[in-house]
Structure formats: C-alpha cells, structure tokens
Amino acid sequence: MPELPEVTTTVNGLNKTVVGRIISDVWADWARLIRDCSMDKFRLRVVGAKITNARRRAKNILIDLDNGDTILVHMKMTGHLLFGRWRSCDGKWIATTEGSLRNDPYNGHIRMMITFEDGAQLALSDLRRFAKVGIFRTDAEHNHAELSKLGPEPLEPAFTLLAFKECIVKKTSRSIKQVLLDQTRISGIGNIYADEMLFRSGIHPKSNPFAIPNKKLSLLYKTMRNILREGIEFGGDSMSDYRNILGERGSFQEKHLAYRRTGLKCLERGCGGKITRSVIGGRGSHFCLTHQMLYT
Structure with a gap:
C-alpha cells in the first residue's frame, strides 16, 4: 500500500x-x-x-x-x-x-x-x-x-519528540509495530517504513512500547523522520505496484535493510544475524533477531 x-x-x-x-x-x-x-x-x-x-x-x-x-x-x-x-x-x-x-x-x-x-x-x-x-x-x-x-503528521514541525513519545506510550496493549501502523496515533506510516525504522533503531517489532527506553524512543523518532524523508527523496517504493504520476518507478526499494529480505544476512554493521519474518497484528514483519532488542 x-x-x-x-x-x-x-x-x-x-x-x-x-x-x-x-x-x-x-x-x-x-x-x-x-x-x-x-x-x-x-x-x-x-x-x-x-x-x-x-x-x-x-x-x-x-x-x-x-x-x-x-x-x-x-x-x-x-x-x-x-x-x-x-x-x-x-x-x-x-x-x-x-x-x-x-x-x-x-x-x-x-x-x-x-x-x-x-x-x-x-x-x-x-x-x-x-x-x-x-x-x-x-x-x-x-x-x-x-x-x-487521523493522528498527527510525523514530518510536521509541530510533531516534536515529546508529542511522538506521548503517541507511542498512550494506553495500549499492542506492540510497537502495531502502534506505528495505527493511523489514529501517527498518520501515514505503513508496513514497509515501519519495518525499516524499527530495524535502523534496533527495536524488535514485538516490543512493548512502555518498556522501550527513552533513549531508544528518541532514536526511533529521529529515524522515523529520516526514513520518511528518504522515501520522498527516492520517489517512493516500487517493490510492488506503486508508480509516480508519470508512470515511473520509485527507488526506495533499493534501500531496504529489512523489508522482504527474509533469510538474508543482516546488513547492520558487526551484527552477523539474518532477517526473519513474523506476522504481527496480521501484518508480515521483517526484522533481525540479533541486533533488534525485544523490550517487554
């Protein structure tokens, strides 16, 4: 999507x-x-x-x-x-x-x-x-x-680190991956970019949002904004059907570190793990069991 x-x-x-x-x-x-x-x-x-x-x-x-x-x-x-x-x-x-x-x-x-x-x-x-x-x-x-x-826009200047943390830790029993996909909390994030931002932040997608350390939440906020801007810079992700207004492919799919890399070597420096896939909240999630920490 x-x-x-x-x-x-x-x-x-x-x-x-x-x-x-x-x-x-x-x-x-x-x-x-x-x-x-x-x-x-x-x-x-x-x-x-x-x-x-x-x-x-x-x-x-x-x-x-x-x-x-x-x-x-x-x-x-x-x-x-x-x-x-x-x-x-x-x-x-x-x-x-x-x-x-x-x-x-x-x-x-x-x-x-x-x-x-x-x-x-x-x-x-x-x-x-x-x-x-x-x-x-x-x-x-x-x-x-x-x-x-709909929730706030993640790239708006008004969506500060404090506002982000409030959205993430709002009362919930769901995982951090499910919270990121909840359009009533934060608008516009979907499966691809959620996987990529959690990978780069070193956070397991099944983590309890309340258990994630403040330092990690700050990193996730920064990574979220950077990855979304990268996606725009590279014209979107065309691993599937998406094409731009002129019918041309975007190229963010060439930057994937986690999404649809099941079984491949983790590209995180010094990690040595492999990308695995698990269904979380009905959505396929791609992550590394080695460097992405599970906070419970």
Whole structure:
C-alpha cells in the first residue's frame, strides 16, 4: 500500500501537472469506485471545476477544486494516479505516447479517467480494485468521518519528540509495530517504513512500547523522520505496484535493510544475524533477531 512518501510523491506530481486545469469529463469502469455519492452526482459536482491544489493527509490524496469541493483519493493496495493522454481501444485505455505509461503493465489497469478541457487526462490505475474516490465540501474537512480521526503528521514541525513519545506510550496493549501502523496515533506510516525504522533503531517489532527506553524512543523518532524523508527523496517504493504520476518507478526499494529480505544476512554493521519474518497484528514483519532488542 502506498504510504506517506508515495502519497507525497504523487501529490507533488499533481501540483506540477493538473493544478489550473478545468475538468471536462469523468469516466469510471464501475460505480462502486465512488464512495460518497453516485457517479452521476460526482460528475455533476466536478465537471466545469478547476483544480486549485493537491495535498496529502495521512495516506489520502486531497484535490481541491475552485467550487469549494475536494476530491479524496485513497490508493489502497495497488492504486496510483497517472497524468498523460490516452485513447480508448476495444474497451481498454491505451497511452498515446511510448514510455512507462504505455509499456509498464502496472499502469494499464485504468479504473477511472478524468479528462481536462485541453485534452490532458488524470487516470487511476488499480489492479485489485481496492482504491476509493470520494468528494466532500472543503470547509467541512474537520467533520469528515475518516479524516477527522487521523493522528498527527510525523514530518510536521509541530510533531516534536515529546508529542511522538506521548503517541507511542498512550494506553495500549499492542506492540510497537502495531502502534506505528495505527493511523489514529501517527498518520501515514505503513508496513514497509515501519519495518525499516524499527530495524535502523534496533527495536524488535514485538516490543512493548512502555518498556522501550527513552533513549531508544528518541532514536526511533529521529529515524522515523529520516526514513520518511528518504522515501520522498527516492520517489517512493516500487517493490510492488506503486508508480509516480508519470508512470515511473520509485527507488526506495533499493534501500531496504529489512523489508522482504527474509533469510538474508543482516546488513547492520558487526551484527552477523539474518532477517526473519513474523506476522504481527496480521501484518508480515521483517526484522533481525540479533541486533533488534525485544523490550517487554
């Protein structure tokens, strides 16, 4: 699932490509893609509107319109947004230019197409059809059923070390890995980056948050921010389906020290252990039993 760095990369791409463009048409291959209203009502609300801004909240993409509406896109497991031009051929959308948009199979599962007045298009490709699209009044964001429940943003200046520690040690019986994935505590962190930040911090993912020493929590806070910034710098993680707005792969997967390295030698200097995999809270977790300390 695209996490904070992938969503940020997409939002940055949207702000470079679609801001200022006016929507002239919307197509979707199934009605259930739109969660908050019917496809007809969605089309009525967006056609003729100009995109003024794109932004991120947790793992959600928010596209603001000049009519006071905001389009919400959650890419879920395999979704990603693409900017370009396509033509319809025998029931399929084919990119009009050579390159990643046409040749990368992960970009070929078009479920939704927004067309602009100048002929450019914004597509949603989603192999597994889990992505969702919604719409709400921008000034009612604070009352949105899902957005209003999200925790603080980990890269915001206001999210200090003290605020981080308060989120981590808030009453819970869950492991540190589960706490990091809880979007009501901290927004935007998913399985990949949680594994990587715990590996670099030397903390076992099953550790009790209350038992982790303050010094280690401080290191985890610093590592969390550094890794999320690295993910953005390298254009996100494309080990699976994620592609950026131009259909290109990110490269953070080349920086993995833990995620999906089961059975391989631990790359921590002087460790000598191996990466193992265990299911924690229903999610596959990758870690080193040798240098990642279990705090109970």
